[in-house]
Amino acid sequence: MNKKFSYQKNTSIKSFKHNEKTKINFLSNRSWYEKFNNYWSPGEDAALEKIETYISSHIDKYDVNRNRPDFDQTSRISPHLRFGEISPRVIIEKIQNSKKSNNAVNTYLSEIGWREFSYSLLYYSEDLSTKPINPKFKKFPWRSSKKDFALWTEGKTGIPLVDAAMSQIYEEGWMHNRLRMVVGSFLVKNLLLNWTLGERYFQKSLLDYDEASNAAGWQWIAGCGADASPYFRVFNPVLQSEKFDPQAKFILKYIPQLKIFNSSKTVFEPYLDKKLLDSLVKEKKYVNPIVDLKESRNRALDAYQQTKS
Numbered sequence: 650m651n652k653k654f655s656y657q658k659n660t661s662i663k664s665f666k667h668n669e670k671t672k673i674n675f676l677s678n679r680s681w682y683e684k685f686n687n688y689w690s691p692g693e694d695a696a697l698e699k700i701e702t703y704i705s706s707h708i709d710k711y712d713v714n715r716n717r718p719d720f721d722q723t724s725r726i727s728p729h730l731r732f733g734e735i736s737p738r739v740i741i742e743k744i745q746n747s748k749k750s751n752n753a754v755n756t757y758l759s760e761i762g763w764r765e766f767s768y769s770l771l772y773y774s775e776d777l778s779t780k781p782i783n784p785k786f787k788k789f790p791w792r793s794s795k796k797d798f799a800l801w802t803e804g805k806t807g808i809p810l811v812d813a814a815m816s817q818i819y820e821e822g823w824m825h826n827r828l829r830m831v832v833g834s835f836l837v838k839n840l841l842l843n844w845t846l847g848e849r850y851f852q853k854s855l856l857d858y859d860e861a862s863n864a865a866g867w868q869w870i871a872g873c874g875a876d877a878s879p880y881f882r883v884f885n886p887v888l889q890s891e892k893f894d895p896q897a898k899f900i901l902k903y904i905p906q907l908k909i910f911n912s913s914k915t916v917f918e919p920y921l922d923k924k925l926l927d928s929l930v931k932e933k934k935y936v937n938p939i940v941d942l943k944e945s946r947n948r949a950l951d952a953y954q955q956t957k958s
Contacts, residue, residue, distance in 0.1 A: 684820065685821065688822075688823070691728075696726065696735035699729070701743060703724040707722045707724070708749065708753060708754055711724075711753040711756055712753040715756070715826065717893050718814075718893060719895075721825070723826065726740065728856040728857040730764070737765060740761060741761065764861070770864075770865050771860065777864040777865060778849075779845055781868060781874070782875055785957070791842060792840065794840070797842060798846055800936075804816045806936075806938065807919075807939055809890070809917060810831060811831060811832050812903075813904050814828035814831060816904070817903060822856035823855060829851075829866065830870060830884055833870035834883055837949075838883045838945070838949040839946065840945070841948060848867040880957060885942060886942070890916075895913065897913040897916040904935070907935065910922060
């Protein structure tokens with residue numbers, strides 16, 4: 650039986666009466682965010698231009714250079730993805746149209762795939778941002794230290810690569826992917842603080858915050874997510890500095906006061922030159938390490954071993 654529906658056009662839509670007595674301020678009174686204009690151009694046109702330039706100029710070395718914050722040769726397309734200014738399908742189509750096919754390109758495509766995989770985790774998990782996928786971690790013996798967490802967010806841990814990376818967030822509203830793993834490992838394993846604290850801080854601080862990728866990434870770092878980093882893998886920020894910022898260019902960009910040290914080795918580990926470090930601490934230009942890397946690593950392994958058993 651066919652039914653006919655009639656639609657009557659309403660030409661007299663009336664708005665509700667309203668009167669805002671107070672001004673709604675969405676932005677902070679401090680203009681710290683204005684510096685982002687130096688690094689980002691929002692919009693679809695900017696996103697398309699950025700990915701096209703990256704494919705033609707840098708993607709062929711992505712598999713190697715993506716780990717080097719001193720090179721700064723990742724595509725930086727994540728904020729555009731986060732705000733829907735470009736889609737994964739468009740990125741993949743442009744790569745296919747370029748006819749480029751090598752290990753670097755495949756690695757880049759796998760990262761796009763990881764982002765989509767994160768959305769499947771978000772869909773099927775109970776709460777990806779607060780509850781570990783691995784149920785064994787529900788009773789993990791996390792520490793509680795507001796002081797240590799605050800020092801981590803402020804880039805005052807006394808571990809230069811960690812502090813430089815945290816400074817990059819404040820400067821650019823973004824952080825290099827390799828460094829997200831380094832600072833995440835430091836928070837979760839060296840400080841033994843709950844990964845959900847880091848997840849929430851990134852949520853508030855990153856222009857490219859993505860509810861799926863961010864939570865999945867933190868669960869991977871903590872070892873409680875899908876296909877997660879093994880519990881015994883603790884990123885040593887000194888070794889990471891030596892391997893991925895060998896001349897300390899990235900560190901010195903954000904912590905220029907460390908230039909007084911006469912070698913990259915002492916920039917990576919200022920405490921090796923106690924006299925110079927003490928002078929910086931006295932002048933309030935830098936800080937002593939808040940944890941011993943070796944001791945805190947062993948503490949983390951003990952805690953993870955309890956969870957494993």
